[in-house]
Amino acid sequence: xxxxxxxxxxxxxxxxxxxxxxxxxxxxxxxxxCTATIKNQKNYFLxxxxxxxxxxxxxxxxxxxxNYVLSLER
Amino acid sequence: xxxxxxxxxxKIDENEGYALFLVNxxxxxxxxxxxxxxxxxxxxxxxxxxxxxxEIKVEIRKKENSTxxxxxxxxxxxxxxxxxxxxxxxxxxxxxxxxIILQRLLLTNDPHYIAEKVxxxxxxxxxxxxILRLWEESENKVFKRTKKKKNVDxxx
Numbered sequence: 001x002x003x004x005x006x007x008x009x010x011x012x013x014x015x016x017x018x019x020x021x022x023x024x025x026x027x028x029x030x031x032x033x034c035t036a037t038i039k040n041q042k043n044y045f046l047x048x049x050x051x052x053x054x055x056x057x058x059x060x061x062x063x064x065x066x067n068y069v070l071s072l073e074r
Numbered sequence: 075x076x077x078x079x080x081x082x083x084x085k086i087d088e089n090e091g092y093a094l095f096l097v098n099x100x101x102x103x104x105x106x107x108x109x110x111x112x113x114x115x116x117x118x119x120x121x122x123x124x125x126x127x128x129e130i131k132v133e134i135r136k137k138e139n140s141t142x143x144x145x146x147x148x149x150x151x152x153x154x155x156x157x158x159x160x161x162x163x164x165x166x167x168x169x170x171x172x173x174i175i176l177q178r179l180l181l182t183n184d185p186h187y188i189a190e191k192v193x194x195x196x197x198x199x200x201x202x203x204x205i206l207r208l209w210e211e212s213e214n215k216v217f218k219r220t221k222k223k224k225n226v227d228x229x230x
Binding site for chain 1: 104108109111112115119120121122123124125126130133135137138
């Protein structure tokens with residue numbers, strides 16, 4: 001689910017379980033911490049997160065980000 | 075990763091702090107999985123993948139501040155699945171009764187229903203010779219109903 005890069009992290013969300021609307025809403029909620037891009041890849045949304053500050057732990061942010069998206073699916 | 079249970083649908087990696095398992099969507103539909111995930115969100119990170127029609131993959135990853143270990147989180151998740159599945163099946167069974175109670179409740183508060191059932195309509199009398207008078211008129215003996223009617227007609 002997580003692909004760690006040098007300055008960013010990519011999260012893969014299966015379209016069958018996560019709606020685009022929920023992802024977009026989560027991006028809005030996290031806009032103070034990181035910027036994000038959405039890409040479509042067959043059955044997945046690829047969300048790439050870039051931290052706004054260097055001291056931010058991007059891995060924790062991305063895990064919390066995915067939990068936030070899931071919570072909106074309920 | 076070793077399978078944890080005899081069904082071999084759970085794999086756990088305690089060093090990395092995560093567990094993977096498969097859920098049959100015919101036994102636990104997606105809304106039950108969402109509900110169970112929601113309960114554990116403050117203790118674990120949960121990811122869903124797979125095919126919602128055939129097989130759902132669930133990954134549970136322990137949070138750093140969580141006091142529970144991966145196994146405990148995993149079992150808690152499975153218990154929540156059963157909990158919500160039972161709730162759902164009970165809700166299905168009681169659906170008819172709930173609807174009847176709700177209908178009865180809504181009907182009782184419906185003013186039209188009360189007017190029809192509790193306060194039946196007063197009978198209307200035929201009065202071709204216009205003998206009937208209002209109680210107030212007959213008491214005062216001032217106005218007759220017929221005169222009043224004629225006055226009204228003349229004005230028109």
